[in-house]
Amino acid sequence: MAEQLNIILVPHTHWDREWYLTFQQFRARLVHTIDKLLDILDRDSNFTYFMLDGQTIVLDDYLEVQPEQEERLKKYTRAGRINVGPWFIQPDEFLVSGESLIRNLQVGLQRATEFGEPMRIGYVPDCFGHIAQLPQILQGFGIDNAVFWRGVGAEARKSEFLWAAPDGTRVLVIHLADALGYSNARMMPLAPDEFVSRVKLLTAQILPKATTDTLLFMNGSDHLEPQDGLPEAIAAANPLLAHISPEQEKMLAEFGQVQQNGDIKHFDGINVRIGTLPQYVETVRSQNGKHEGRKEEGGKEGAQEDLQVLTGEMRSGQFSHLLPSVLSSRMWIKQQNAATEHLLEHWLEPLTAWAWKLGATYPAGLVRMAWKYLLQNHPHDSICGCSIDQVHRENAVRFAQSQQIAESVITQAMQGVAEMVDTRAPIQTTHTQHKAIPIVVFNPAPGPRTEIVQAVISYAGTLRSAVITGEQGQHVPFTTVNRWRQELGSAQLPRETIAAAVMLMGADAPGEFIRMAENTAATMLGKPEGSYEILRVHIDTQQLNVANIEVLIAPRGIATGRDHELLAAEQQILALLQREDIHMLNISAIDQARETIDFVANEVPAYGLKTFWVYPRGIKEETSTTAASALSGEQQRIENEWYRVEASAEDGTLTITDKHTGAIFTGLNRFVDGGDTGDLYNYCPPAQDVLVSEPLEPPKIELVSTGPVRAVLRVSGRWLLPSAVSADRTERSSRTTACQIVSDISLTPGVRRVDIHTSFDNKAKDHRLRAVFPVPYRVEDVAAEGTFEVRTRPVAAERPADVADWSEEPVNTFPQKRFVDISNGTTGLGVLNRGLPEYEILQDGPGVAPGQMAVALTLLRCVEWLSRGDLSTRRGHAGPMEHTPEAQCLGHQEFDYALVPHSGDWQAEGALVLREAQAFNIPVRAVVPLSDVSNEEHWGKLPVDRRHPREGFLPSRATLLEVEPSEIVVSAIKRSNTGKGLIVRLYNPFSHAVEASIRPGVDLARAFVANLQEEEQEQLFWSGDEGEPLHVGLRSGEIKTILFQ
Incomplete structure (x- = not known):
């Protein structure tokens, strides 16, 4: 019918x-x-x-x-x-x-x-x-x-x-x-x-x-x-x-x-x-x-079974343009986005939630605004980098605005939480206790973990002979990055004016002059009298008729033991006031020396904090001994307790020996540069491509550092690249340009990762630069982190015999989040990245020997046009043919990635690769708690100051949250949108079900399963009494949101 x-x-x-x-x-x-x-x-x-x-x-x-x-x-x-x-x-x-x-x-x-x-x-x-x-x-x-x-x-x-x-x-x-x-x-x-x-x-x-x-x-x-x-x-x-x-x-x-x-x-x-x-x-x-009531194993009820069921990603270019090469267009956008997302998700939200649970006001409006600026960069034409140049200049401003808001709020939240910490020094010495300077280190990622952290210390003397210890007193390695002072204020005063004030003091002038100067300095800085003390005075009378006097001041309470030097300086100044040839006194006040230090913060708990203490010189013998450093190095080689890394004198590629498994990986970090006649949507090699995979001459290899914080090997080389593609776009130009590539390869004691920072001076156009990492075996599939999952993909896309009627050629480049891992089941290599979302598995080509495969990590893809209609890899245009010269990404470029050789696959050793990828993207941070400055002052420009250790509400080692097993991924810790609870979101990346336990480190009494809109769905049997953990089951691939109240 x-x-x-x-x-x-x-x-x-x-x-x-x-x-x-x-x-x-x-x-x-x-x-x-x-x-x-x-x-x-x-x-x-x-x-x-x-x-x-x-x-x-x-x-x-x-x-x-x-x-x-x-x-x-x-x-x-x-x-x-x-x-x-x-x-x-x-x-x-x-x-x-x-x-x-x-x-x-x-x-x-x-x-x-x-x-x-x-x-x-x-x-x-x-x-x-x-x-x-x-x-x-x-x-x-x-x-x-x-x-x-x-x-x-x-x-x-x-x-x-x-x-x-x-x-x-x-x-x-x-x-x-x-x-x-x-x-x-x-x-x-x-x-x-x-x-x-x-x-x-x-x-x-x-x-x-x-x-x-x-x-x-x-x-x-x-x-x-x-x-x-x-x-x-x-x-x-x-x-x-x-x-x-x-x-x-x-x-x-x-x-x-x-x-x-x-x-x-x-x-x-x-x-x-x-x-x-x-x-x-x-x-x-x-x-x-x-068909209501039907429940698939591990699935949902109520599905329509007369319809076909598909699974997995939707990434075919058969019937419509997929435009896969947006993964590598304008790579700086991807790097900025990853950095901003990690800042908001793993610092801004957890830290403000913790501070809120400890009694601070929650900055809801600022958190919301930071997210909105970031989200405005997430439309596909923005985040994909496939718009006109002016659009992406405006993207850069939004990233900056989001980061500025987040950093200001994070600084305040970290200080707020740090002020709650018991920072009393655990080691009793013959020196006064306030000599120990506390540093609170925060870790918003799984743990416990060991990482390098940077802190700024303000101290009257020098830290050259200081030690840093943890709660058990064991020394941790540190090094000074730089040291500087800051001028706080200055004044130019006639000699007669100061002399008249001294005359009024009469016989009390000696001894009282310094106190008067201290009160004047405090008033100049907007502080109460008596809040600052002078530590040192330097007098210079070489300028004609002028005395230049530099005064070092600091918050009162810092013992110096140099009173005799101040009395001598006071007598010098009083004598100057009697000299007729001195007409003017230029007086400047400077603060204590500030030192930026890097140190190895060990065993910092997951989603928590740990306190370390800086002890100045003179007490080293009163604390426990320093652990032997695992770092060593010599020309062309560095190593720690996990890996040995050597650089080839011929081409600069790396050989890594995994001391744990005995596996050796050679030819790593080879740079391969090829032509690209495509556009912002699709990569398209020239018909006659030229791959450049060797430096112009043997690279320069330097041993930059052998410790105590890190061992660094620097490989520098010049690469002669074709300057562009030919006028007819069929081949790379015969004209060449020399481009500098510098890689710093770093090892840290206790860290199971080889970190690589690469800078590239891009003077070439129309090309794609990749870092290649061979492995001594062949596989059929690899694992790459995706969105709320770790996805197993074949090494190459399925390609039918005839793709002439496809809208695009199938490609072998794939998306990733923070890592791709290539393993034969016995041994593996994890390639981690910060904001570099495109990879390919190579089965041949430069640096890939028979019996090998390689991970190719795209660093840069440089093109001239928004869309072109003459690509061999795509049928027709994908957008208007707009000129986008800034998409050539000329100039200085920087990239961060890391290598993790390991046993088994990515799931082995407690999902080592996944955990290291998280750690690599979420570095720990340190804060020196403040003393005389309240949290309400100077958002984002908080003075760096040493505070006296004191008793606090939180122990010196504390956690906001404990999650077991640690390989379960926590993607969010935040205050709920209603402001009535704490949201914890986690997901199971494994192919099997897992039971997780969650133990909050703050007072909470009830727990609910919530949906993604943060609405209560099911109350869980849990009271939170006496640190009782909450047990929750997660199906393979399941995302679960818990609302604590």
């Missing part, structure tokens, strides 16, 4: 906030677009719905310009005629963290709720592929569907399917399978006959993949305004579509058939109506059936 085919047409606009124009230029168009939309809705009740691209930031961008339109706008959002949310911005998924995606939805849904009922559709229409954990993230917000275009290949038989996350959580996917995706029905012709023809054409393209009698037409595209007159065009066309002649029915049948429950559906008419994505999703659900 013939039936009617229904079409839901969704009017919308897709709003790239910045791209080939800047944000402000696009905003001017946005204001006009929404003004026009409101006018249409005012006068046409048949224009029933419009979708604002699933992101709420467009509301804020509009209302900043048109605040008087807020109530008018809310009238239609609250009535459901304008659909808003759920996102704050339309993000890229692979280049931002999982926590960023969660904050994005939290902010977007909260803002959308202020405008009515949010659109609970997982609408990500234009993302360059999709992460495997997106279904679980969406379901965490009560969103049971996803609607998108890119990334789906022939594995999807129909345009509707189920997509399962690694833990089994599923969403219904509406794949916008047409070649134009979210734009398939843009700018519909308004004349009835033409409208009908367009409907039939679109139907022919969509119907073969449909699973229902309802099709989805997306009436909009990039920056398009609402189409005025659309309801009238539909009304005029529907009668022409309602009854199809037998001949037309035959044509319609050729478009495709819909099969449901084994039955073939035939259509003899079409009806078009304006609708919404929620309406379409509900229609698909109703026609595909629900």
